Amino acid sequence: MIRRSLIALLAGAALMTASTAQAQTTAQDAAAVQALLDEYAAAWAAADAERLMRLFTDDAEWVNVVGMHWRGKAENQLGHHVFLTTIFRGRPLTLLGVDSVRPVGDEVVVAVARWATGGFTAPDGAPVPASDNRMSLVLRRAPEGLRIAHGANVVIDPVAARNDPAKGPPRD
């Protein structure tokens, strides 16, 4: 009986330790993601693709809101540089919130964040209205911190959001 209690106690202690460690990891990851997104916004505001690329792994891939697919740092730096210094220059980018931060295995963290973006004119001359975007980031743990290994950015359709079947009946 004593032995069983002791085992239960030890098991409970082990679970608490694991759960505390998990909570600490999650809090640390959340703080690291927040810092990375703050630096992302700062590099964007400075229209500085080279600074932005310091947050990316060398083999990073990026899928932007219109489905362009940039592979590796050279394409990412060129693509981001051209847009940051032309159509996106002066366009505000504001972090609305971090929806989720989740480890996938020991080496990767997946984060989802929402951004508000100002309107701009597309390269073909078409006006693109202001929108909120939902960004998925695959972050690799590196000695220097979390680094972006992959990103995909989607424009949030506000009409569709009111009809999300996974969130209950339509909202006004």
Added chain:
Amino acid sequence: MIRRSLIALLAGAALMTASTAQAQTTAQDAAAVQALLDEYAAAWAAADAERLMRLFTDDAEWVNVVGMHWRGKAENQLGHHVFLTTIFRGRPLTLLGVDSVRPVGDEVVVAVARWATGGFTAPDGAPVPASDNRMSLVLRRAPEGLRIAHGANVVIDPVAARNDPAKGPPRD
């Protein structure tokens, strides 16, 4: 001199082994991704969200083309079920190609695939034309194979694609 040659030879052999192992992993991952996407398409064609969910991890998250964010298997199954059995029923989904398959650490593979989708009517009654989509998948290695831990899907804008600054001058 002999020693130096031997070291060079051994180093070369080690590199070849590593490179062969890497090539095998990549080929195996590419085959596993192709099989997963084939099953994804089959589950879609059968409008069977339960079958689709067998490809997902329990904590999987999904960001669809209009920026809805589904978290965990219950939300994912409900959201996919409602759309598969209503607006997407009978809508063709055809795999156009796998753009990249890339390990991120030992436990995760990131894949990018392109799909052709037929047109449909949105829940608010608006017609949505046929489009090609670019899907980013975060796949976790599991005993039963690769499983979707995160997905984000973006509609490819064909006009924008002709003005991709990372791919050289505009194309017609």
